[in-house]
Amino acid sequence: MIITGTIDQVQTRFYYRNDKKINYYEILVSYNFYNGVNQILLLAKDFDKRDLNDKEQLFVFEFDTATKFVNDRLTTDFYLQHYKPLPKKEGNLIVVRTYFEKDTFDVLGKQVVKGRTKVFARFTPKNKKENDLYCYFWEDNHFLVDLNKVTKIQLNCRSLPYKDKFISNIEVWRTMEKEDFIGSIL
Incomplete structure (x- = not known):
């Protein structure tokens, strides 16, 4: 999926798999859709912290989803594939x-x-x-x-x-x- 939004917050996280520490980022993204602002938490392997400098900068985020049905509950994670900044002069249309x-x-x-x-x-x-x-x-x-x-x-x-x-x-x-x-x- 693809969304257009701004980066609100980035946090470094980690977990262990087979005694190996694996680092990743949680990126909180805000985007406008319908009548309000929504937020999504994307999980990413890499992130350039320089992208946090301008809070008004719009980015295009492309991500995949992974869903599990466990114990009669559906849960979903969102994995960021890549993102890029949008030029500020363009009129941007958000399509999801x-x-x-x-x-x-x-x-x-x-x-x-x-x-x-x-x-x-x-x-x-x-x-x-x-x-x-x-x-x-x-x-x-x-x-x-x-x-x-x-x-x-x-x-x-x-x-x-x-x-x-x-x-x-x-x-x-x-x-x-x-x-x-x-x-x-x-």
Whole structure:
């Protein structure tokens, strides 16, 4: 995915794998979308601290996501692939939209929340080089269609997590036939 935003904060972190210390950065990025400012925490191997000098500088961030479904919860990490500053003279348009072509659809589990049934599911991609797409939707959603018949899904970024909080809504997804909101991708 790609977003355009400013760098709010950078922190150095580390963890150990096989007795080897691995350093990485947590980069907190703010971006405007819909009617407000959202934030996303990107994990990066490298970062140039000179990019913190100008708080108004816009950057283009390209990142990948990794999602796991463990203990009936979806969790997602965002891995920064690369970023670059935008020239200040250009009028910048923020676009966070991508498409996913589905091969198969599997229901992973269901939860009843306040009398409604929340369905957790997985889409496998036609392109085997892409990652599986995990999602949730409500069974009583009046826009819901037969997901086995859907082949192409449009993803739109809506809100992203802040640091250590559990995420509940990263992207909204729609079928390509209609612009109806279906559910949330995690």
